[in-house]
Amino acid sequence: MKRLVILGGGESGVGTALLGKAKGYDVFVSDKGEIKQNYKDVLIHNEIKWEDKQHSESLILNADIIMKSPGIPDKVELIQKIKTAGINVVSEIEFASHYTDATLVAITGSNGKTTIASLTHHILKQELDVGLAGNIGDSFAKQILEKNHQNYVLEVSSFQLDDIQDFKPHIAILTNISPDHLDRYDYKFENYIASKFRIIENQTEDDYFIYDADDEVISEWLENNPIKSQKLPFSLTKEFENGAYIKEENIIINIDNNHIIMPIKKLALDGKHNVKNAMAASTAAHLLKIRKQTIRESLENFQGVEHRLENVLRINKVQYINDSKATNVNATYFALESMQAPTVWIVGGVDKGNDYREVFQFVNEKVKAIICLGTDNTKLMQTFGNMVDVIIETQFMSEAVKIAYKIASAGDNVLLSPACASFDLFENYEDRGRQFKEAVRKL
Structure with missing residues (x-):
């Protein structure tokens, strides 16, 4: 035995x-x-x-x-x-994959994994028997044992990919790559990049690789490393013969001359990054022969993921938004980019060697006050102290929300988008997001 x-x-x-x-x-x-x-x-x-x-x-x-x-x-x-x-x-995904013949759609990347995985599952489940696993919900292994779905959508992290051998998704999606978890990769960005690309290492020419062609790190890696799988890029700026792109405010998905057209304004989720999420999920659904009408309807009614740009409440004409899942700067970049009103930004936690320069333009344009929520806020105070008129630090979520309530005026947003891990003051990002929502409800 x-x-x-x-x-x-x-x-x-x-x-x-x-x-x-x-x-x-x-x-x-x-x-x-x-x-x-x-x-x-x-x-x-x-x-x-x-x-x-x-x-x-x-x-x-x-x-x-x-x-x-x-x-x-x-x-x-x-x-x-x-x-x-x-x-x-x-890793679990490696062990479990030996016991299923299901079609696997695997999604990795620094940001957007959970949204794309949830959205892909939401579309596929309308017409297919499909499970959602990996970093979401019940484990992949347990689902194979109990449900044995014919298809699985898996959200996989670089850590899970580090310990694969034969794991081979039929459709692999790579959302983007920005420096994250570098402490696990000897502080070498190239090690982290290589880890993400392991998602396609066992793919053959019968498999598909869906990726963000606007991401320079991904594009550069693909230029230098030949791959076997069929490439299906998506982009907000370029057009492709095979892939997803934008034309006249429509998302166009084209695979072997078979088109889907979807008006951007009909998407349930706002923001440029969500246009990309919709492109990636729809491309996967299109490959798996989901009807065009089903894909369109699913994109129009998808509710989003908890703790990811989640609208909590509107109080005195101020919108409170929970983006606790933003555990790195790149995720917060997307959050700030999508703000359409002056914003009180709650930020901080365990800093993973963050470089905040990429969000400077949005802080200057959109942020009226910053509330630092962490045990050590020195770096945030030094980085943003001269950029905003009001910068305050606290170590209690309830206090952070009360301060935000006092600072915000009608028409503003209050955004929790920490750009950091949560382990200094909270059990995890879910705990942090729930405490935020609770504090908002108590206002």
Whole structure:
């Protein structure tokens, strides 16, 4: 009996444990932190051995295969020992993909992954049997075990792609690449870029690669690296024989002379980045033979993703917007770009070596006040102190929202778009977004 050891007892770990057990592995789950009670209950109920608050090397280094949580860096001593022992280390998407013949649509990129994945799933589910997994919802492994859909839309991170071997999506989407998580890539941007492009490394000429042709990093990489898959670019400025582009305020998607035309003004979501998200999702749907009318209707009624430019409430003619999912500067760039009114901007958290220069033009144009919400706001105060008349710091979400309420006048926006990770004051970006919404509702 082959031994499968799983490092990390979260959603992907427990899902893999269930699938592994069903496929006849001797399964052991080990987590250095505490496993949440709901996951413990699942493991106990399924008679799967586990430990938490420690990693017992004697129980790990005898594995035939190890699935590690994407959150564990390769630099960790235990991982080094595992690699030295020659044990095969894979990610959940790699392990799970061996047990399904489903058509896979996989989406990666620094920003926009969740929106494109949710939008693609929203369109496909109108006509196909399709699951949504990866970094969203129930784990891929668990869904293969319980639902076994014929199609899956997967949101995948660079960390998950770092540990693939044979993983091969039929349709791969790359949204954009901006510096993020560089601490995991020896602070070398090229390592992070290479990691993202692993999404297409196993593709053949029968597969498709949908990507943002306006992204210089992607375009440059493609110039220097030949790929096998069929390219379907999308762009706001260029036109293509095969791909998606803009003409006279319409999105045009053209694949082998088969067109879809969609008026931009009918899209449910605002902002240039959402035009791109619509292009990417529709191209995938078009490839999977979804009817044009279904694609159009789905783009018109899609509600968006929680914590991503989510309109919370309008109070005294001030719109409060939750963009807690903006954990890097590039995501905040899209948020500020789409603001149509003077904005009170709530920013801050754990800075991942951020370079804020790309948002300067929008801060000068649109931001009337900045509220820094983090344990250490020095860099923000120094960077933006001279750009706005009002800059205030706090360490409490409730206080940040009260300050914003006092500063904002009728017609303004109050935008939470932190550009940073959330781990200094919050459990995660969802917790941060929920606290923001709660504070707004209490005003």
